[in-house]
Amino acid sequence: MAELEVEHLRLSFGGLTVLDGISFTVEPAELFVLIGPNGAGKTSVFNCISGIYPGKGRILFKGRDITRWSPRARAKLGIARTFQHSELFPHMNVLDNIMVGRHARIDTRPWAEALSTPGVRRAEIAHRAAIERIIEFVELEGVRYADAGSLPFGTQKIVGLARALALEPSLLLLDEPSAGLSRDERDDLARFILRIKHELKLPMIWIEHDMQMVADLADRIHVLDYGRTLASGDPQSVLSNEAVINAYLGKA
């Protein structure tokens, strides 16, 4: 069974149609890449999947229809995402930023928190340990206590990835994780993405503009243009598709 099924997803703001009947499925542990020119509707697809925009059509996650679910309920179910501009909480340190990402997995009650009961302490310490494993996973040990806003952009993007991983997600949405990253940082990112795929076996939807990375890593590519599907399939055939070259890739 597919992890995520998107059926005839439509989204419009007033008279502007942003998504015009998009359909795709994501298989378990699949690295599914979404590409397309600016304004094609890639981030809108993410906003529909994570529940920020109310799209029409159907979204099924592990066979469950989540089309009408709130963003919070979807997060609880295990849909985690990163943001194009990382959208960290600048005045919180890296550790707390990642801890916020774990919010839906922590179940302490406010009244107990106010008294800092032994149960709350145990939970905090256990989750802190889990966060540390993620910090290790994405190699952020050096900046644990630094304010997120003071970090270089590339590091902020990795913190954003860590924050999404903190949810212990079963589907990961990556919105242009490589944008603004240096060559070295991109290498790291590619390594993290491959480790997520092979060690955590997470299905991922990945919006990306770096065609080299896409060609090297993607299992399947889905091309959007003006809110419609232009092509979909394995990297080889999609990247050599005439329509895709004309709309997005351009001729060398």
Place this chain on the structure above:
Amino acid sequence: MSRLPRASGHFRTSYAQDFRLIQTPLERRWLAALLVALLTFPFIASPFLTDLASQALLAMVGAMALMLLTGFAGQVSLGHAGLLAAGAFTAGILFRETGAPFWMTLPAAALVGAFLGVVFGLPSLRLRGLYLAVSTLALHFLVAYVGGEYESKRGFSTGIVIDPPVIAGKAVTDPRAWYFILLTAAVLTLLVCLNLLRSRSGRAWAAIRANETVAEALGIGVAANKLLAFVISSMLTSLAGALFAYYRGFVSVEAFSLFLSIQYVAMIIIGGMGSVLGAILGAVFVTLFPYLIEAVMQLLPGAGAYAGVMFAVNYAAFGVVMILFLVLEPQGLVGIWRRVQTYFLLWPFKHKPVAGARR
């Protein structure tokens, strides 16, 4: 609220250590010294100074509650005086009508505060910033109106007189006893605030304050957590109001004017937004400020001639200080404190190493 240890050579080796409120031995020693100073203060100071300290402690409870709401959860409120009034009137009315003892009126005040917290908080689900502030202001006037109506209808037009609380068979009237009661209240409020801020709810508030949409997408219940902030803040404020009523032995609407709300907002701004220590410093500053001005005026030649304009001078000076803080030190007193701290921590160097240089 986990932060970098502020001492060299101090390394944390367990996650439990990361969660602790007191980190270094030096911090523990300073805290012990502060505690000793606070406990011996009323035995050294004059009754007047003890009363002043009690006022500051009472203001701290309210200021910390407002800081939780505004400084951490990012919800602006101008209804703080209304909530204090609600607590004070709950205690006053219950005492007058039923003769209930303080251990019943205080929980009742907290309950009324929690209820009003939901009412004050509901607009926050739709409104932000200035609009929210105005809606809380409306509720302030509502509470003040109800209190005023009660006073005039029941014939307490000058205010409700409350007997001092009776603890262990003795009426508490001694300023020293009051000092210790209010000190306990302030310390408990401090602990509640710090505990909340270092756990799940505190992080949720900070996230909501920074970006609601992102918070929601990360799985935080924005509406529920906003209301929670309002409820907890209002409960604490209402309790402070009830304590105020008992401390003064008297409840009257005039005490809870809009100016009082402004004073509490001033406390958290002057103290330093987003810091519990800021709320404490701000409460002390704003409480002592009028006395300070008075003392300065006394020193001027021909002091007697100014006695009539004392009030006006006080208001004006308060305004000037407010503006000066907003312009020159937006981080407030806590910003100054942190600079001093950093200076000694880094000495003989001047600058911190650049944070987060990777590799």
